[in-house]
Amino acid sequence: MLPFLGGKMLDLLIKNKEQVYAHTSETKPKETLEQHLDLTMHYFEKIYNEKNLSSIEENFIKLFNNPLMFKELLRSAIYLHDIGKVNVDFQILKMDNKQFGKNTMDKGEHSLLSSLIYLDYYYKEISKNKDSDSLVVAYINAYVISRHHGGLSDISSFQESLQKLLLMNKDNKNITYLLLNSIQLDEDKLTSIYNIVKKRISAYSEDWENSIPYIYARWLYSVLVACDFYATSHYLYKEVEHIGVIDNPQQWQVQYEKTNLVQSIRNQNVDTMPLNKLRTELFLEVEQNAKNNLNELLYYLEAPTGIGKTNTSINLAMQLLNNDSTLNKIFYVFPFNTLAEQTYNALKDIYNDEFDIAVVNSITPFKEKDTAEDAPDYGSILLDNQFLHYDMVVTSHVGLFDILFGTGREQTARLYQLCNSIIILDEIQSYKNIIWTEIIGFLNMYSKLLNIRIIIMSATLPYLGKLIGDDSIVKLVNDRDKYYNNPLIKNRVKLDFEMIGEENTFDALNEKIAEHEQQEKKILVEFINKQSAYDFYIQLKEMNFDTEIVLITGDDNKFDRRAIIKKIKKSDKIIVISTQVIEAGVDIDMDIGFKDISLLDAEEQFLGRINRSCLKENCIVYFFNLDNLRLIYKEDLRTDKLLTLAEPENRQYLVTKNFDTYYDKVLEDLLIENKSCNDRNVQDFLRNKVGNLDFKKVEEKMQLIDNINMIQVFLARKVVVEDGEIDGKDVWEQYQQLIDNNQMDYAKRKVELSKLSEKLDLFIWNVIEFDKSYNEQIGGIYYIEDGEQYFEDGKFNRKKLTGDDFELL
Numbered sequence: 102m103l104p105f106l107g108g109k110m111l112d113l114l115i116k117n118k119e120q121v122y123a124h125t126s127e128t129k130p131k132e133t134l135e136q137h138l139d140l141t142m143h144y145f146e147k148i149y150n151e152k153n154l155s156s157i158e159e160n161f162i163k164l165f166n167n168p169l170m171f172k173e174l175l176r177s178a179i180y181l182h183d184i185g186k187v188n189v190d191f192q193i194l195k196m197d198n199k200q201f202g203k204n205t206m207d208k209g210e211h212s213l214l215s216s217l218i219y220l221d222y223y224y225k226e227i228s229k230n231k232d233s234d235s236l237v238v239a240y241i242n243a244y245v246i247s248r249h250h251g252g253l254s255d256i257s258s259f260q261e262s263l264q265k266l267l268l269m270n271k272d273n274k275n276i277t278y279l280l281l282n283s284i285q286l287d288e289d290k291l292t293s294i295y296n297i298v299k300k301r302i303s304a305y306s307e308d309w310e311n312s313i314p315y316i317y318a319r320w321l322y323s324v325l326v327a328c329d330f331y332a333t334s335h336y337l338y339k340e341v342e343h344i345g346v347i348d349n350p351q352q353w354q355v356q357y358e359k360t361n362l363v364q365s366i367r368n369q370n371v372d373t374m375p376l377n378k379l380r381t382e383l384f385l386e387v388e389q390n391a392k393n394n395l396n397e398l399l400y401y402l403e404a405p406t407g408i409g410k411t412n413t414s415i416n417l418a419m420q421l422l423n424n425d426s427t428l429n430k431i432f433y434v435f436p437f438n439t440l441a442e443q444t445y446n447a448l449k450d451i452y453n454d455e456f457d458i459a460v461v462n463s464i465t466p467f468k469e470k471d472t473a474e475d476a477p478d479y480g481s482i483l484l485d486n487q488f489l490h491y492d493m494v495v496t497s498h499v500g501l502f503d504i505l506f507g508t509g510r511e512q513t514a515r516l517y518q519l520c521n522s523i524i525i526l527d528e529i530q531s532y533k534n535i536i537w538t539e540i541i542g543f544l545n546m547y548s549k550l551l552n553i554r555i556i557i558m559s560a561t562l563p564y565l566g567k568l569i570g571d572d573s574i575v576k577l578v579n580d581r582d583k584y585y586n587n588p589l590i591k592n593r594v595k596l597d598f599e600m601i602g603e604e605n606t607f608d609a610l611n612e613k614i615a616e617h618e619q620q621e622k623k624i625l626v627e628f629i630n631k632q633s634a635y636d637f638y639i640q641l642k643e644m645n646f647d648t649e650i651v652l653i654t655g656d657d658n659k660f661d662r663r664a665i666i667k668k669i670k671k672s673d674k675i676i677v678i679s680t681q682v683i684e685a686g687v688d689i690d691m692d693i694g695f696k697d698i699s700l701l702d703a704e705e706q707f708l709g710r711i712n713r714s715c716l717k718e719n720c721i722v723y724f725f726n727l728d729n730l731r732l733i734y735k736e737d738l739r740t741d742k743l744l745t746l747a748e749p750e751n752r753q754y755l756v757t758k759n760f761d762t763y764y765d766k767v768l769e770d771l772l773i774e775n776k777s778c779n780d781r782n783v784q785d786f787l788r789n790k791v792g793n794l795d796f797k798k799v800e801e802k803m804q805l806i807d808n809i810n811m812i813q814v815f816l817a818r819k820v821v822v823e824d825g826e827i828d829g830k831d832v833w834e835q836y837q838q839l840i841d842n843n844q845m846d847y848a849k850r851k852v853e854l855s856k857l858s859e860k861l862d863l864f865i866w867n868v869i870e871f872d873k874s875y876n877e878q879i880g881g882i883y884y885i886e887d888g889e890q891y892f893e894d895g896k897f898n899r900k901k902l903t904g905d906d907f908e909l910l
Contacts, residue, residue, distance in 0.1 A: 185214030323516035345490035406709025563764035585758035816888025
């Protein structure tokens with residue numbers, strides 16, 4: 102801590118500091134402002150040391166052109182974040198402070214006042230040195246201080262708010278009554294500061310350098326909010342002891358190395374199965390390339406489906422973790438919650454309960470750590486989830502992007518946990534490619550500034566570095582063709598494109614399936630539209646085949662999904678009708694496949710479900726063309742007919758696995774789009790949105806999934822689970838009670854709601870249209886007591902509820 106921070110600094114700024122309070126409690130004495138600020142700095146030091154933030158700080162100092170006062174400005178921004186609580190009206194209204202008279206017109210706002218006091222104090226210091234880089238940092242810090250009780254918005258509105266506060270201060274002396282010195286800033290000086298800051302920020306504007314102030318502001322916001330939360334929690338509940346860092350990397354590696362699979366690889370004792378030999382070669386090649394490039398930040402892991410990328414990536418994380426002492430956390434990030442759950446289970450098979458691993462998403466209960474207490478420590482459980490106090494976090498792409506680009510307080514507050522971490526990103530290219538340039542550009546800058554190792558892995562991985570002119574991203578596989586053109590991979594499935602031109606697709610499918618149904622075969626039919634899958638399932642069942650027919654879509658709950666997959670694995674003869682959920686890492690091994698064409702990436706993912714073991718013969722996949730791809734993937738350039746299997750030339754890319762040539766065409770189109778005179782222009786986005794710190798606009802641009810006004814409908818029915826039955830009526834009643842219980846402690850309610858979320862998910866469907874009568878409504882959820890009426894043969898009939906026949910997955 103800098104020597105002037107603490108009581109001495111308060112003595113320089115305010116009078117009667119012992120009379121100024123920061124928090125109150127029904128069970129404890131009021132906390133003084135000085136006590137709270139000191140606690141905040143205590144937690145800053147804790148985070149700074151445990152998360153190794155010194156290197157992060159040096160990165161920002163260097164990229165901000167070495168501001169003379171950076172370190173002081175950073176620490177005092179943390180310390181002075183609540184100095185605005187000297188507002189007498191805040192003391193009267195919020196602290197019930199009897200030492201002051203009646204409040205005036207002010208509502209007791211303090212965050213904006215804190216930022217004004219901070220900026221006023223440092224403007225005087227910075228002006229002496231004529232250090233414009235320090236002024237930029239001070240202004241950004243002041244903005245962050247002003248927002249620490251809310252979300253991030255845009256910095257131009259901050260300027261307007263400061264001007265209004267100055268005017269208000271002229272009429273209401275209560276606001277700054279407790280300050281020893283009056284505010285020296287006026288409207289003209291504020292305008293001058295703003296203009297200098299904007300001009301100086303524009304000087305950083307060399308392509309992706311625009312993002313330096315943006316990422317810095319988000320990082321500081323995260324650290325500040327965490328320190329403030331921890332200090333407040335310390336006062337109200339107890340000390341925050343653990344923030345979730347790996348302090349024993351060797352134990353993680355030793356535990357991993359003890360697994361039978363890794364032991365067999367190390368001892369060169371892999372069984373004679375050819376595919377396992379290929380998996381071993383990939384494992385060892387990636388490991389060696391990682392060891393040769395330990396100081397790099399971004400890595401590409403491209404390998405065919407079913408060849409062991411998950412195990413290889415775990416080993417890769419262990420290698421990086423144990424060769425860089427600054428790294429202290431691992432994030433595993435997936436496109437779907439089902440994949441997250443599946444990988445979590447695989448990780449738990451390796452690591453016992455002594456290793457702190459948690460799934461963090463909207464449908465998984467908050468993790469409860471073992472304690473000596475009899476009753477759950479709800480405050481700690483909630484805080485752990487809010488700030489990711491786990492050594493390893495398994496989450497979704499959407500969850501990660503909320504941290505990187507979201508504007509909400511809880512979303513952004515988690516960002517500091519990414520510092521000095523390893524992030525394993527699976528299938529990131531599966532999202533709309535219209536923002537691929539922005540995705541790789543931001544990942545590149547975040548990795549440089551926050552010292553993050555990012556591993557991007559996929560079976561069909563375009564070299565996204567081309568979009569930002571960066572060829573330094575490490576390819577962990579030297580010769581991809583060694584794996585893709587290996588006969589085991591290349592020849593495991595024969596491809597047939599003749600059905601693509603069929604007009605009556607259902608009839609053609611029925612005929613071809615009938616041919617294969619006579620054999621002992623496992624058949625998989627994939628649609629890109631839920632309703633099409635459902636309609637074909639109903640039609641196929643009417644054909645009375647001597648084979649069991651099952652349907653699996655995104656409408657199935659996780660228990661049904663598990664039961665269906667278990668049945669598929671046990672069966673020698675079965676017909677599976679599905680949507681693209683079957684591509685999401687589902688470990689099944691089918692004989693015959695039929696697929697509605699979509700993106701080339703999805704076609705390859707689907708092929709990974711056919712002859713996955715590479716031990717079968719005469720396996721074949723037929724492609725057909727039924728539903729409109731553009732209705733699903735909207736702006737994605739890969740929906741252009743010239744880039745799908747509808748164009749005969751593209752079929753060879755899938756046959757030969759020559760995805761590089763295919764993606765060269767896609768990236769070429771993207772580079773043209775990046776320069777277009779519209780909202781897709783990347784330079785305009787960087788200069789006018791990112792460079793101007795318009796956090797809301799950046800969040801909007803970086804949405805992985807386009808916002809559609811979905812309606813949530815709770816369909817009460819009885820659902821069979823692994824250990825019994827769950828009645829939707831009971832779950833809804835529990836939900837009602839939790840929502841209505843105003844006497845329950847906030848932390849306890851949030852934890853109990855998280856426990857219930859897993860059950861709620863069994864009964865909630867998202868629909869685009871809904872005009873049916875309902876029994877009750879809580880928030881945005883409509884409750885229908887007789888939910889069973891919308892199901893046939895145990896499957897949700899979407900048309901019955903909405904009349905809409907189009908839904909993805």
